[in-house]
Amino acid sequence: MMPTTHSGILYRRLLGYVRPYWKMLAAAMLMTAITASTEWMLPALLKLLLDKGFSGKAPQYLYLAPAAIVGLFVVRGLLGYIGSYGLSWVSNQIIFDIRGKMFECIMRLPTGYLHDNPSSRLITRVSNDVNNVAAAATSVIGTALSNSFSVIGLVGFLLYSNWKLTFLMAVVAPPMAFVVRTFSRRMRSMSHASQEGIAAMTQILQESIDGHKVVKVYGGEVQEVKRFGAINNSLRRYAIRQNIAASATVPLVQIFASFAVAFVVYLALSQSTTDGMTAGGFMSFITAMMMMLSPMKSLADINAPLQRGLAAAESVFTLLDEKPEDDRGRHEFARASGRIVMEGVRFRYPGAEREALTGIDLVIEPGQTVALVGPSGGGKTTLANLLPRFYHATAGRIMLDGYDLEELKLSSLRANIALVSQDVVLFDDSIANNIAYGSLATTSRADVEAAARAAYAHDFIAAMPQGYDTLIGENGVRLSGGQRQRLAIARALLKNAPILILDEATSALDSESERQVQAALEHLMADRTTLVIAHRLSTIEGAGKIVALEHGCVMEQGTHAELLANNGLYAKLYRMQYALEHAA
Structure with missing residues (x-):
C-alpha cells in the first residue's frame, strides 16, 4: 500500500x-x-x-x-x-x-x-x-x-x-x-x-x-x-x-x-x-x-x-524539530570581571498563574558574595537559573560587565560560571574524570589533585582502592553526601570561573560534613562573584549582601547586622531557625 x-x-x-x-x-x-x-x-x-x-x-x-x-x-x-x-x-x-x-x-x-x-x-x-x-x-x-x-x-x-x-x-x-x-x-x-x-x-x-x-x-x-x-x-x-x-x-x-x-x-x-x-x-x-x-x-x-x-x-x-536553546548572542569575552546588574527582572513559568519573579532590582559587585534567602517558593532558585540563561527573563534585563545577557554567546557566558548545587550530579566514571569534566577534560592530573586538595577531598580520594581512578558508580552512589559535595567543589575550583552559583550546597549534610564542605566553599568563593542560595542562615552571616525574597519580590537587602536591625523578613527567619537549632 x-x-x-x-x-x-x-x-x-x-x-x-x-x-x-x-x-x-x-x-x-x-x-x-x-x-x-x-x-x-x-x-x-x-x-x-x-x-x-x-x-x-x-x-x-x-x-x-x-x-x-x-x-x-x-x-x-x-x-x-x-x-x-x-x-x-x-x-x-x-x-x-x-x-x-x-x-x-x-x-x-x-x-x-x-x-x-x-x-x-x-x-x-x-x-x-x-x-x-x-x-x-x-x-x-x-x-x-x-x-x-x-x-x-x-x-x-x-x-x-x-x-x-x-x-x-x-x-x-x-x-x-x-x-x-x-x-x-x-x-x-x-x-x-x-x-x-x-x-x-x-x-x-x-x-x-x-x-x-x-x-x-x-x-x-x-x-x-x-x-x-x-x-x-x-x-x-x-x-x-x-x-x-x-x-x-x-x-x-x-x-x-x-x-x-x-x-x-x-x-x-x-x-x-x-x-x-x-x-x-x-x-x-x-x-x-x-x-x-x-x-x-x-x-x-x-x-x-x-x-x-x-x-x-x-x-x-x-x-x-524542537527548537534548541536560544543563542542569539554574538558578544563573547575570555573572562568576565563579574559585575551583575538586574533591572526590573520579571519571570513567569509557561502556564503558571502568577509570576515567579516580579521586578527584581539587584547589583552584585565583582568579587562580592550575595546570599538569597526566604521561604520556599520565594524565587531564589529561579533567580539563580536566569544567570546561566537556563531560562530567559520575560521582562527587564540582566547585565554582566555592562552587556545584556541576551547579547552574550551561551558558550562564553557559561564558561564564566561555575555551579555547585544541593543535588550534586556525578557520572559513572572515575573520580578524576568527574572533577575534570567537559571542557576541563584535558586538564593535567596535577591540577586535578590540586583542586581536590583545595576542596578538602584529596584525603578520602587517596584512601580509595584506585585513588583518582576509582569508579564511583551511578551519580556517585559509592560516596557519602559530603564526599560528593567536595567533588563538585573541586570541579568548580578546577574551572576557576569568575562567577559562582551555590544552590543550597550544604543543606542536606550533617554537621561534620557541613564543616568540611563549608571550609572548601570558603576557599572556592575567594575573589569570585558568588550568588548563594542559603538554607542555613548561619552559613551566610558574613555575606557582603543578603537579599530576602518572598513571593518573587525583594523584601529587603543589606548585611546580616543591618537586616537584623530592620526586624523584617530576614530577622524573622533567622530567629525561627536559631530557635529550632538550639531547641534541638
Whole structure:
C-alpha cells in the first residue's frame, strides 16, 4: 500500500538519512532484486522436467536438471546473503546517525523543555523508536523490492505460460488493496499508543528504582506493582490489537488469492483438452501461482513494520524539530570581571498563574558574595537559573560587565560560571574524570589533585582502592553526601570561573560534613562573584549582601547586622531557625 500524503512526507524525510549510503543500499537492492527475479526459474525447470525428463526422450536431463537446481540455489543463496548483509549494514548506520542526532538535539534543548517532558519519554525515543524507524527505511524497502520482483517474475512466467488465465487473477487486486488499507489505519493508531505506553513504563521503572529507599520504607511495593501492572496491561492490549490487525490482513489476502487460484485451476483443467496444455505446463503454472502466495503474503506483512516505522518517525522527527536553546548572542569575552546588574527582572513559568519573579532590582559587585534567602517558593532558585540563561527573563534585563545577557554567546557566558548545587550530579566514571569534566577534560592530573586538595577531598580520594581512578558508580552512589559535595567543589575550583552559583550546597549534610564542605566553599568563593542560595542562615552571616525574597519580590537587602536591625523578613527567619537549632 502506498503511504498517504502525510506518511509520504515522513517517508521522504526518512529516506534522507538513507541518501549518504545509497551506493551500499543500491548494491544490496540489486543483489536482492536479482535473487528475487530468479524465482520463476523453479516452475520453469519443473515444466522441463515433467515434459522432457519423464518422457525418456531426453536422457541428458537426468544430469542437467539436478545440476541446474543446485546451481540456481547456490547463486540465489550467495546473492541473497550479500543483499541481506548490505541492508543490515545500512540499517545500523541509519540507527547510529539518527541516535547521534537525537542525543545532540537533547543536549541543546532548553531547560524548560527538559523539565516539562519526562526523561523516560526521551529515553524511549532514543532507545526504541529509532529501531522501528530504521526498519521502515531499509528492511521494509528490501522486503518490498525482493517480493515485488518475485511477483513480477512469476507474473511474467504466468503470462508467458497462459495469458488468459493470468488476467483472471487480476480480479483479486482491488479487494486485497482495500483490506490492507483498512487495517493500516488501525495498526498506525496502536503503534502510537504503544510508544506512549513504553515511555510511561520506562518512567515508572526509573522512578521506582531511583526511589527504592522511599518505596521500601513507606511500604509502596504494592502501589508500584499496581502502577506498573496497569501500564503493562495497557501495552498488552495495544500489542494484541496490533497483532489482530496484522494477523487478519494476511489470511484475508490469502483467502482472496485462494479464490483466484481455485478459479484458475478449474479453468485450466477445463482447457487442458482444448488448449493442449501439457501436464508439465499445468503443474508449472499452478506451482508459479502457489509460489506467488508467499511474496504476496510478505508484501501484506510489511504493512505492520511500515506503520510502526512511520509512527516512530513522527515521534523522532518531533524531537529533532524542537527548537534548541536560544543563542542569539554574538558578544563573547575570555573572562568576565563579574559585575551583575538586574533591572526590573520579571519571570513567569509557561502556564503558571502568577509570576515567579516580579521586578527584581539587584547589583552584585565583582568579587562580592550575595546570599538569597526566604521561604520556599520565594524565587531564589529561579533567580539563580536566569544567570546561566537556563531560562530567559520575560521582562527587564540582566547585565554582566555592562552587556545584556541576551547579547552574550551561551558558550562564553557559561564558561564564566561555575555551579555547585544541593543535588550534586556525578557520572559513572572515575573520580578524576568527574572533577575534570567537559571542557576541563584535558586538564593535567596535577591540577586535578590540586583542586581536590583545595576542596578538602584529596584525603578520602587517596584512601580509595584506585585513588583518582576509582569508579564511583551511578551519580556517585559509592560516596557519602559530603564526599560528593567536595567533588563538585573541586570541579568548580578546577574551572576557576569568575562567577559562582551555590544552590543550597550544604543543606542536606550533617554537621561534620557541613564543616568540611563549608571550609572548601570558603576557599572556592575567594575573589569570585558568588550568588548563594542559603538554607542555613548561619552559613551566610558574613555575606557582603543578603537579599530576602518572598513571593518573587525583594523584601529587603543589606548585611546580616543591618537586616537584623530592620526586624523584617530576614530577622524573622533567622530567629525561627536559631530557635529550632538550639531547641534541638
